[in-house]
Amino acid sequence: MKRTVGIIAAFLLLALSGSLVAQETDAEWFWNKPIESIRWDGLKKANKSELDSLLRNYVGSPFTPELWLEMQAKLYELDWFETIEPQAIALDETKLRLALLFVVKEKPSVLSVRLSGNSGLRSSEILAVISSKAGDIYNESKANLDDMAIKKLYLEKGYPDAEVSHQIVPSSDPSLLVLNFDLKEGGQVALRSIRFSGNTSISERTLKSQMSLKEAALFQSGAFQEAKLNESKLAIIDYYQSKGYVDAKIIDVFKEYEKEDDSGKNWLILTIAVSEGKQWKFGGISFNGNDIFEESRLRDLVSLKEGAILNYKRLVQDKQKIDNLYYESGYIYNQIAMTENRNEAEGSIAYRISIVERDRAHIESLSFKGNEKTKNFVLAREVPLEEGDIFSQTKIIEGLRNLYNLQYFSNVEPQFYQGSAENLMDLVVNVEEMSTADIQFGVTLTGLGSKDSFPVSGFVKWNDRNLGGMGRNLAVNLTLSPSEQKIETSFSEGWLFGKRISRGFSFGFSHSSETTGQDIIAPIFTDEDIPDPFTSLVSGSGQWSGSLSSIPDQYLMPYENWDFSLGFNLGYTQKYRFGDLGVAGGVSSGLDMIQYDDTKYRPYEAEFRSTNGQWLLTDRIYGRFYLNNLDYWYNPSSGYYAGQRLTLTGVLPIERQHYLKSETKLEAYHTLFKIPLSETWNFKWVLMAHTGFQSLFGQPWYPFKVTKDWISLDGTFNARGWDELYGAKGVMLWENSLELRMPIVEQMLWLDLFVDAGAMKTETGMLDMTLATPAAIPNTGFSSLGWSNMAFSTGAGLRFTIPQFPFRFYFVKRFSFDGVNIDWKTKGWDFDFVLSITQPLY
Known part of the structure; x- marks a missing residue:
C-alpha cells in the first residue's frame, strides 16, 4: 500500500505541479522530449548495471506521463529505495533533449x-x-x-x-x-523400510533401486525427505513406462510411524501402492505441419522400432531431440505436440507429432549484469552472438563456457526475456566476479648454521589476469635469496582487432649461485665430460649415470649464473565445432654468462671451461599448433587436447647452443559418473589420460650442440617422485599419466589418484630404472624400449583448482618393473612428498 501511494503521489506531483526539477521556469518543458540518458545519484549498495538494464529500453523514447509512471513502478518494484526523486535535465539550450536523473535514498x-x-x-x-x-x-x-x-x-x-x-x-x-x-528444528524422521503393493511384473528390489529415497543403513542416514519421495514416485513411473507400462501409476502412499522411547527418534515405514496396467508395444510415429525439416530427418531422430516394447521414456527423449532441432535453428516459439492412438486389439500405441511452425527468434539485445570491474566489451566478445542474430542454444552454451574459461567469474548464468516483438528476445548474462589480482609473499629461512650466508630469503609475485577490466594479463615476479635474485615481468592479451589474436611480451633478469661437478682428480678427462669421482660413462664401479644428483656433495663446485631475456609471441585461435584450433609463434633472445674462480676449480664440462666469464647469446624461434576441445581448460571434466610445438635454438653461428626441440602432448578427460548428493556437491569421478613426448635433435645447417637445455624426467611435473632423474642429460623422453579425480570442493579442491610412467634416453642410451641408481645402457634407443626402462610411480594427493593458489600436494611411492617383479624404490610405509604447480596447457 505504501508503495502504491508513493507512485500515485509522484505521478500527481509530476502531472499537476511539475515536480521534476527543470532548468527553466516552464515546469513542463520535458514532456514528449526524447530521453537521451538516465543517470543516478545516491547509489551505495544498489547495482547500477542492473538499474541501467532495467530502464535501458526507455532510452530514446519520448518522455510521457504514462512512461514515467511505468518507470517509477519498476523502480519501486525492486524494493531497494526509501525515496526516489526524479529530475529532468536539459542537455542543450533548445531543450529538445533531456537526461533523467534519479536521486535515490537506499533502504538499509x-x-x-x-x-x-x-x-x-x-x-x-x-x-x-x-x-x-x-x-x-x-x-x-x-x-x-x-x-x-x-x-x-x-x-x-x-x-x-x-x-x-x-x-x-x-x-x-x-x-x-x-x-x-x-x-x-523439531525431530528428525528416518526411513526404516519401504514396501510395495500391487507390483506383479516388476520386483520390489528393482523398484527400490530406482528411488533416490533410501532406507536407513550402515552408511545411509535414511533421513526422510518429502521432496525425494516425490522424485522417487516419478522415477518409479518412469521405469514402468520404459518397460511398456505407460498407464502405470501410484495409487497411494501409506505412512506408518514408530517412535523409539530411548532415543526419541521417529521411524517411518512407507508402503507404496502401484497400479501397473497393461504392457504396450510401439505402433510407429507420423508427423504433420513440418515444412522446415523433411519428415525423413525428423524420423531419423526417433530410435524406437515399430513393434518393439514401448519405451515411453526414450520416446519422450526422442521427441526432445526434435524440439532441440528446431530450438537450435532459432525456432523457439514453435508448438510441438505429441498425441497417441491406441490399438487395443494389437496392444500397440502409435504417436503423431503435430508441429505449428513460427518465425525464427532473434536476439534483440545482449546485456551483462554483475560485472563491476570487467568491461562489457570484454564479455561481449566471448559470446558468439550479436544483436539481430538468430537465437542459438549452442552459441549461448559456447559463450558461457568462454566466460568461465576467462577465470574472471565464479558464476555465469543466462536469463531470457521477451523482447519488444513476438519473435525477439533479450539475453541477459549474469556474472559474479571473483578476484583476478593475485599477490603472493613468501619468506624462507635458509643457510642456517653457515656464517657466510644470510639466513632469510623471500619472494613477491603479483599478477592481474584482468588488468583494468580490459582482459589483459600483467605479471611481475621478484625473488630475493642468498642463492637467487630474479625479476620477471610479462604482459599479454588474447584479442586484437576484434579477433582472437593473442600477443605477449616478456622480460627477465636473473642471477643464481649454483653448483656443478668438477674434474680435478685423476684420471683427468679432456674429450669426455665425466665428473669426479667417476671414471667411466660405460661400465665398471666408477660408472656415471649422467645425472647431476648422483654426484656426491664433496665433489661439487660453485659458480655464478647471469641471465637476461626478452621475448615476444603472437597467436591466432579459430573456433570450430570439433574444438578450438590455434596456431602461435614467438621469438626470444637472451644473454647469459657463467662465472667461477678458475684458479680453484675445474668444471667437468669442457663448455664451462671454455666460456668462463663470457656473455653468450641465445636466440629461440618457436611455432606451435593445438586443438582444444576441453569443456573448461583450467579444470576439465570432458574433452581432449592435442598440441605440437617445435623450437629452434641457435640462429647465429656464434651462439652457445644449436638444436631443435619437439614437444608433443595429448590429453583426454571423461566423467565416469556424476551423482548429485546435495544442491552444492556432486559425487563424481573424472578420468584423465595424458601422454607427452619430447626430443632434441640437430639442425640441418649446424652441428647438434646442447650445453644446458637438456630434457629430463623431473619428478615433479612428470614421473612424480623420481627427482633423482632431474638434471640428467636427456635427449628424448616419453612420459605418461593416468588420474582419477574427485571433487572435495568442486571449485577449489580435488582429490587425485594417479599412476605415472616415464622413460628417458641420454646421448649414451636408454636409462635402466631397475638399477639402484638409474644409468644409461650404451647404444640403446626407444626402439628397444622395455619394462626396465620405465620409471613408475603411484600415489594420491590434493590439487587446488583456483588460479590464486595453483598448488598440488602428493604422497608418492616409486617403483620399477623388470617384466616379472616389482621393485619398490620407496620402501615399506615410507612415501615421497611432491609439491607441484598446475601448469597451463599451452
Missing part, C-alpha cells in the same frame, strides 16, 4: 546474517541456500523467500516439523541492520 543494507536454534544442520549448509547476503539491500520479500528455502532444506533433511522465522535487529548505524533467522 544487511550488516550480517545470523542463525539461532540450529543444531541438526550446519550453519554453512543453511547459509548456502538463502539469497540474503551481507552487503545486500534488505528486502523483506527476499527474506520471506529465504524462510521458505530454509524450511525446504529442513524438509529435505528429514525434519518435517521445522519452523523458520526471521527478525530484523537494528545496529548502531541506522543504514545497517542484522538479519536473524530463528530456527525450531
Whole structure:
C-alpha cells in the first residue's frame, strides 16, 4: 500500500505541479522530449548495471506521463529505495533533449546474517541456500523467500516439523541492520523400510533401486525427505513406462510411524501402492505441419522400432531431440505436440507429432549484469552472438563456457526475456566476479648454521589476469635469496582487432649461485665430460649415470649464473565445432654468462671451461599448433587436447647452443559418473589420460650442440617422485599419466589418484630404472624400449583448482618393473612428498 501511494503521489506531483526539477521556469518543458540518458545519484549498495538494464529500453523514447509512471513502478518494484526523486535535465539550450536523473535514498543494507536454534544442520549448509547476503539491500520479500528455502532444506533433511522465522535487529548505524533467522528444528524422521503393493511384473528390489529415497543403513542416514519421495514416485513411473507400462501409476502412499522411547527418534515405514496396467508395444510415429525439416530427418531422430516394447521414456527423449532441432535453428516459439492412438486389439500405441511452425527468434539485445570491474566489451566478445542474430542454444552454451574459461567469474548464468516483438528476445548474462589480482609473499629461512650466508630469503609475485577490466594479463615476479635474485615481468592479451589474436611480451633478469661437478682428480678427462669421482660413462664401479644428483656433495663446485631475456609471441585461435584450433609463434633472445674462480676449480664440462666469464647469446624461434576441445581448460571434466610445438635454438653461428626441440602432448578427460548428493556437491569421478613426448635433435645447417637445455624426467611435473632423474642429460623422453579425480570442493579442491610412467634416453642410451641408481645402457634407443626402462610411480594427493593458489600436494611411492617383479624404490610405509604447480596447457 505504501508503495502504491508513493507512485500515485509522484505521478500527481509530476502531472499537476511539475515536480521534476527543470532548468527553466516552464515546469513542463520535458514532456514528449526524447530521453537521451538516465543517470543516478545516491547509489551505495544498489547495482547500477542492473538499474541501467532495467530502464535501458526507455532510452530514446519520448518522455510521457504514462512512461514515467511505468518507470517509477519498476523502480519501486525492486524494493531497494526509501525515496526516489526524479529530475529532468536539459542537455542543450533548445531543450529538445533531456537526461533523467534519479536521486535515490537506499533502504538499509544487511550488516550480517545470523542463525539461532540450529543444531541438526550446519550453519554453512543453511547459509548456502538463502539469497540474503551481507552487503545486500534488505528486502523483506527476499527474506520471506529465504524462510521458505530454509524450511525446504529442513524438509529435505528429514525434519518435517521445522519452523523458520526471521527478525530484523537494528545496529548502531541506522543504514545497517542484522538479519536473524530463528530456527525450531523439531525431530528428525528416518526411513526404516519401504514396501510395495500391487507390483506383479516388476520386483520390489528393482523398484527400490530406482528411488533416490533410501532406507536407513550402515552408511545411509535414511533421513526422510518429502521432496525425494516425490522424485522417487516419478522415477518409479518412469521405469514402468520404459518397460511398456505407460498407464502405470501410484495409487497411494501409506505412512506408518514408530517412535523409539530411548532415543526419541521417529521411524517411518512407507508402503507404496502401484497400479501397473497393461504392457504396450510401439505402433510407429507420423508427423504433420513440418515444412522446415523433411519428415525423413525428423524420423531419423526417433530410435524406437515399430513393434518393439514401448519405451515411453526414450520416446519422450526422442521427441526432445526434435524440439532441440528446431530450438537450435532459432525456432523457439514453435508448438510441438505429441498425441497417441491406441490399438487395443494389437496392444500397440502409435504417436503423431503435430508441429505449428513460427518465425525464427532473434536476439534483440545482449546485456551483462554483475560485472563491476570487467568491461562489457570484454564479455561481449566471448559470446558468439550479436544483436539481430538468430537465437542459438549452442552459441549461448559456447559463450558461457568462454566466460568461465576467462577465470574472471565464479558464476555465469543466462536469463531470457521477451523482447519488444513476438519473435525477439533479450539475453541477459549474469556474472559474479571473483578476484583476478593475485599477490603472493613468501619468506624462507635458509643457510642456517653457515656464517657466510644470510639466513632469510623471500619472494613477491603479483599478477592481474584482468588488468583494468580490459582482459589483459600483467605479471611481475621478484625473488630475493642468498642463492637467487630474479625479476620477471610479462604482459599479454588474447584479442586484437576484434579477433582472437593473442600477443605477449616478456622480460627477465636473473642471477643464481649454483653448483656443478668438477674434474680435478685423476684420471683427468679432456674429450669426455665425466665428473669426479667417476671414471667411466660405460661400465665398471666408477660408472656415471649422467645425472647431476648422483654426484656426491664433496665433489661439487660453485659458480655464478647471469641471465637476461626478452621475448615476444603472437597467436591466432579459430573456433570450430570439433574444438578450438590455434596456431602461435614467438621469438626470444637472451644473454647469459657463467662465472667461477678458475684458479680453484675445474668444471667437468669442457663448455664451462671454455666460456668462463663470457656473455653468450641465445636466440629461440618457436611455432606451435593445438586443438582444444576441453569443456573448461583450467579444470576439465570432458574433452581432449592435442598440441605440437617445435623450437629452434641457435640462429647465429656464434651462439652457445644449436638444436631443435619437439614437444608433443595429448590429453583426454571423461566423467565416469556424476551423482548429485546435495544442491552444492556432486559425487563424481573424472578420468584423465595424458601422454607427452619430447626430443632434441640437430639442425640441418649446424652441428647438434646442447650445453644446458637438456630434457629430463623431473619428478615433479612428470614421473612424480623420481627427482633423482632431474638434471640428467636427456635427449628424448616419453612420459605418461593416468588420474582419477574427485571433487572435495568442486571449485577449489580435488582429490587425485594417479599412476605415472616415464622413460628417458641420454646421448649414451636408454636409462635402466631397475638399477639402484638409474644409468644409461650404451647404444640403446626407444626402439628397444622395455619394462626396465620405465620409471613408475603411484600415489594420491590434493590439487587446488583456483588460479590464486595453483598448488598440488602428493604422497608418492616409486617403483620399477623388470617384466616379472616389482621393485619398490620407496620402501615399506615410507612415501615421497611432491609439491607441484598446475601448469597451463599451452
